[in-house]
Amino acid sequence: MDQLWAAGWRHFGSYFFRYSTQPSQDGGTHSITPLRIDLSACAFTKSQRRVLHKNIDVRHDVVPAALDDELRAMFQRHKQRFTSNVPESLENFLGPDPGSGPCECRMIRVFEGGRLIATSFLDVGQQAASSVYALFEPDFAKRSLGIFTLLLEIEHCRQSGLRWLYPGYATHEPSTYDYKKQFLGLAALDWSTGDWAALARL
Numbered sequence: 001m002d003q004l005w006a007a008g009w010r011h012f013g014s015y016f017f018r019y020s021t022q023p024s025q026d027g028g029t030h031s032i033t034p035l036r037i038d039l040s041a042c043a044f045t046k047s048q049r050r051v052l053h054k055n056i057d058v059r060h061d062v063v064p065a066a067l068d069d070e071l072r073a074m075f076q077r078h079k080q081r082f083t084s085n086v087p088e089s090l091e092n093f094l095g096p097d098p099g100s101g102p103c104e105c106r107m108i109r110v111f112e113g114g115r116l117i118a119t120s121f122l123d124v125g126q127q128a129a130s131s132v133y134a135l136f137e138p139d140f141a142k143r144s145l146g147i148f149t150l151l152l153e154i155e156h157c158r159q160s161g162l163r164w165l166y167p168g169y170a171t172h173e174p175s176t177y178d179y180k181k182q183f184l185g186l187a188a189l190d191w192s193t194g195d196w197a198a199l200a201r202l
Contacts, residue, residue: 001102001125002164005130011123012092012132013093014102022171035168035170036164037167037183037185037186037187039154040185042183043185044184045184060110060111061109062106065098065106065121066098070116071090077137081138081141093132093133094133104123106156112140124162128162129162131167154183186198
């Protein structure tokens with residue numbers, strides 16, 4: 001999996017893929033670039049530290065990935081935030097049994113009191129991990145839970161002794177993925193050479 005991620009591959013369940021362009025909402029085309037965070041070079045920015053402070057009152061844990069009705073119901077609420085390319089179910093991203101491979105999959109769960117308010121899924125290799133998907137309760141959008149769970153993933157990967165975290169794809173053009181470009185220690189894959197080069201933070 002480490003070698004596949006380094007070559008720009010991702011997977012949803014048993015389906016492996018990579019792509020360099022995708023249609024944009026204005027009828028044009030966006031250029032896709034895979035991203036990689038060097039965990040040894042990633043220091044949190046002031047705005048990211050504010051997100052951590054905003055969520056100082058919640059607790060989280062890390063457990064083997066598994067789907068249940070509570071997560072499926074949260075996903076149905078979470079996907080109402082999207083107006084295009086709306087996924088049908090969590091299984092679209094994780095397959096019917098995320099614990100069955102092709103590699104170890106963990107989930108980070110965030111709780112306010114006793115209520116589950118966010119979950120992110122993380123594939124784990126030998127030296128790297130790859131973010132699969134994150135979802136949260138729309139009522140808690142002010143907590144910036146998508147960014148918060150990614151920060152938790154970074155901290156967990158460091159504690160696990162990993163070198164890289166692949167947070168997924170972004171686009172060269174402005175898009176909803178721009179929050180991924182805010183991290184220090186970020187590199188992008190050059191499709192033509194297969195090399196990773198530092199990416200200037202927005």
